[in-house]
Amino acid sequence: MAKLSLLALATWVGLAAAKDVYLDWKLTWVNASPDGFERPVIGINGQWPCPQIDVDVGDQLIVDVYNGLGNESTAIHWHGMRQHGTGVMDGAVGVTQCPIAPGSHMQYHFDVNQAGAYWYHSHNMGQYPDGLRGALIVHDPNPPFHYDDELTLTLSDWYHQEMPGLLDAASVAPHGQEPLPDSALINDSTNTKIKVLPNKTYLVHIICIGNWPGHFWVIDGHEMTVVAVDGVYTEPHPAGDKFLRVATGQRMSVLITTKPDASQNFAIWDTMDVNMMFIFENRTIPQNYNPNATAWLVYDEAKPLPEPPVFHHIDFGTDFVDDVNLVPADHAPLLQPVDRQIILDTSGGLVDGVPRFTVNGKTYISPKVPSLYTANTVGPEFSSNPEVYGQVNPFVVKHNEVVEIVINNHHNNLHPWHLHGHHFQVLQRTPVDGGFYKGLTSNVSTTPIRRDTIMVQNNGHTVIRFRADNPGVWMLHCHVEWHVEVGLMATIIEAPETFHHTLRAPPKSHYDTCAAFPQPVSGNAAGKAGLDMTGLDTKAKAGSRGALYTPIKGTKTPAVAHPSQQSSQAPVSKPSPKPYAPNVGAHNANDYWPVPHVDDTSFYVDSPNKPHDHHVTIHEEATKGPGPNQNTHSGYVFDGHHSYPIQDSGDDLLDDLNDWK
Numbered sequence: 001m002a003k004l005s006l007l008a009l010a011t012w013v014g015l016a017a018a019k020d021v022y023l024d025w026k027l028t029w030v031n032a033s034p035d036g037f038e039r040p041v042i043g044i045n046g047q048w049p050c051p052q053i054d055v056d057v058g059d060q061l062i063v064d065v066y067n068g069l070g071n072e073s074t075a076i077h078w079h080g081m082r083q084h085g086t087g088v089m090d091g092a093v094g095v096t097q098c099p100i101a102p103g104s105h106m107q108y109h110f111d112v113n114q115a116g117a118y119w120y121h122s123h124n125m126g127q128y129p130d131g132l133r134g135a136l137i138v139h140d141p142n143p144p145f146h147y148d149d150e151l152t153l154t155l156s157d158w159y160h161q162e163m164p165g166l167l168d169a170a171s172v173a174p175h176g177q178e179p180l181p182d183s184a185l186i187n188d189s190t191n192t193k194i195k196v197l198p199n200k201t202y203l204v205h206i207i208c209i210g211n212w213p214g215h216f217w218v219i220d221g222h223e224m225t226v227v228a229v230d231g232v233y234t235e236p237h238p239a240g241d242k243f244l245r246v247a248t249g250q251r252m253s254v255l256i257t258t259k260p261d262a263s264q265n266f267a268i269w270d271t272m273d274v275n276m277m278f279i280f281e282n283r284t285i286p287q288n289y290n291p292n293a294t295a296w297l298v299y300d301e302a303k304p305l306p307e308p309p310v311f312h313h314i315d316f317g318t319d320f321v322d323d324v325n326l327v328p329a330d331h332a333p334l335l336q337p338v339d340r341q342i343i344l345d346t347s348g349g350l351v352d353g354v355p356r357f358t359v360n361g362k363t364y365i366s367p368k369v370p371s372l373y374t375a376n377t378v379g380p381e382f383s384s385n386p387e388v389y390g391q392v393n394p395f396v397v398k399h400n401e402v403v404e405i406v407i408n409n410h411h412n413n414l415h416p417w418h419l420h421g422h423h424f425q426v427l428q429r430t431p432v433d434g435g436f437y438k439g440l441t442s443n444v445s446t447t448p449i450r451r452d453t454i455m456v457q458n459n460g461h462t463v464i465r466f467r468a469d470n471p472g473v474w475m476l477h478c479h480v481e482w483h484v485e486v487g488l489m490a491t492i493i494e495a496p497e498t499f500h501h502t503l504r505a506p507p508k509s510h511y512d513t514c515a516a517f518p519q520p521v522s523g524n525a526a527g528k529a530g531l532d533m534t535g536l537d538t539k540a541k542a543g544s545r546g547a548l549y550t551p552i553k554g555t556k557t558p559a560v561a562h563p564s565q566q567s568s569q570a571p572v573s574k575p576s577p578k579p580y581a582p583n584v585g586a587h588n589a590n591d592y593w594p595v596p597h598v599d600d601t602s603f604y605v606d607s608p609n610k611p612h613d614h615h616v617t618i619h620e621e622a623t624k625g626p627g628p629n630q631n632t633h634s635g636y637v638f639d640g641h642h643s644y645p646i647q648d649s650g651d652d653l654l655d656d657l658n659d660w661k
């Protein structure tokens, strides 16, 4: 069980000190050509692919996000982070926050108390397939199995056109057919080479960061043993002669053992699910269409890179490891009895004359006020009434209830459903055409697998359970961006009656974000009191437009401002008449921002003089940060490999960062 000395050191350090990992991100457009075709993508600090975030269990992650895109709003969601008590940091636009307008800034900060493979991505209007997504790996100081090193491989579909145009086209296409990806990427490239050493055990995190099709892959000549899904450790499960697959949003961590010598390199073959893209949609596969991507395990750079293996006659029913049969390593028992069952009948079709997806007949339409802000401001007599949330397919559950959700998929294609805020137990999931829910079968595991994203098959269903022990407002949605944007989404409003003592209040920078957009932060979905929903948009419209930024009501121009003079000074238009006074100051945890000053005549929060603050203390810096004598300023930037001390705690952090590059 001996580890390499470096990892042993990391383990020791992990036990010794939880630390703050502080990232200062400026989002801008950059050009990249991951498959040989150059196009604009959304990069971070001038770089693309977006950086992998590496933290250890117990760390606090603090990310300052500055929107330097100029023409699109944005936000960052931390996929798979349960955000216990910090649901306001979930990053879901329209649900837990307002979009970050060009020229504005927002800070996310939360404790990371779960190990494994996660990722981050924009959760704003179909934006992340334009490149704003990356891996988030939480290293475990005490993993339940041995390995020598960790590797991360992201898998995705890739498009040569940008999302706003594609979304517009897709939303008016007959039958809402999705645009076809131009290529498959492994780690954001069609030419990824992964250096490995002989005789080692690697923990390989596979993360599907794509938009639409699922992926499956083979590492030629190397057996894979599944040890985690979506960050939940499993009983080790050798794949044997079966394929492993991940749907968009899912992760799978596998152990591989390298060869005893470096006499040969090996191909990694990956393919996008042609059933999803073509067969189930009755589409013809264009000649020369290539759903595959190849990467290589490189033992010796001087040796050739072999062709990938070729597979014939893959049976989707029998040739795959069924993730529902995996067993969580902690053997957590089946949650029962069920306190509340929610049945979602999901389907596609024309709504108001445009192709949309529906949940129980309703297509999700964004509210005026983000649902979390509604829950927190509409008042105790209304917060548990689903009506106040508008057309967001709201389901209110009570604190600590065992909730069972049935998803019946009445559509002839696969949909990967993702729940924010929880890892749920998966009780059952039918094969393709397996029929709709008629109760549980007798084969439900007493220790069901837990994950945060589950693929639901055509004309079939799944049954999941979780305990409502994480008060917050959580999206439950298909992770295909084409489908999210046309309404395949529900909202779980969890224990709103407890928010005043269970959920930390949004910090000042979140209210500033709303003020800069601008978007109201209180009242029901329409921004009104009680059940007065006048003015709420409930009609589906053709043309999604993506995250394009259109300034509302002649407020500040979306010109990119320097961070030190951003949004905060900008005049914010005041809606009239005043519909409702926010209670933003009612509940405020000590370690969060002070109560924002609220102008009586507006439901927007007044902007402070100080644009942003960096209350970052490095509790203890061990392997990664500045030494004790350098640590006189506000933090450091950690890019996954190195950390750079921030040498000026003033307003010019971004300039400093750029200077170092």
Ligand SMILES: *[C@@H]1O[C@H](CO)[C@@H](O)[C@H](O)[C@H]1NC(C)=O
Pocket: 029, 040, 069, 070, 071, 072, 162, 164, 165, 548
């Ligand atoms: C936004 O600006 C970028 C960079 O100039 C450009 O590549 C992109 O096409 C613009 N987006 C849209 C939808 O106009």
Ligand SMILES: *[C@@H]1O[C@H](CO)[C@@H](O)[C@H](O)[C@H]1NC(C)=O
Pocket: 049, 050, 051, 052, 151, 152, 153, 154, 187, 193, 194, 640
């Ligand atoms: C994949 O890309 C990320 C981000 O660039 C990088 O941190 C990581 O090391 C790459 N993984 C491999 C196996 O090369």
Ligand SMILES: *[C@@H]1O[C@H](CO)[C@@H](O)[C@H](O)[C@H]1NC(C)=O
Pocket: 198, 199, 260, 261, 262
């Ligand atoms: C790998 O392990 C085998 C068996 O212990 C040994 O014979 C071989 O020399 C090792 N290879 C390397 C490159 O160390």
Ligand SMILES: *[C@@H]1O[C@H](CO)[C@@H](O)[C@H](O)[C@H]1NC(C)=O
Pocket: 175, 280, 281, 282, 412
């Ligand atoms: C494809 O064809 C089958 C059989 O005709 C039909 O049931 C199904 O709805 C079609 N799917 C789509 C997406 O049009």
Ligand SMILES: *[C@@H]1O[C@H](CO)[C@@H](O)[C@H](O)[C@H]1NC(C)=O
Pocket: 271, 288, 289, 290, 291, 292, 309, 310, 311, 312
């Ligand atoms: C993709 O991989 C499959 C399975 O090995 C193979 O049959 C097919 O020819 C490949 N497609 C291309 C375009 O290389």
Ligand SMILES: *[C@@H]1O[C@H](CO)[C@@H](O)[C@H](O)[C@H]1NC(C)=O
Pocket: 324, 325, 443, 445
């Ligand atoms: C029942 O579940 C077990 C594992 O939980 C699985 O191996 C078996 O194939 C299942 N049987 C059926 C009939 O689905």
Ligand SMILES: [Cu+2]
Pocket: 414, 415, 416, 478, 479, 480, 483, 484, 488
């Ligand atoms: Cu979907």
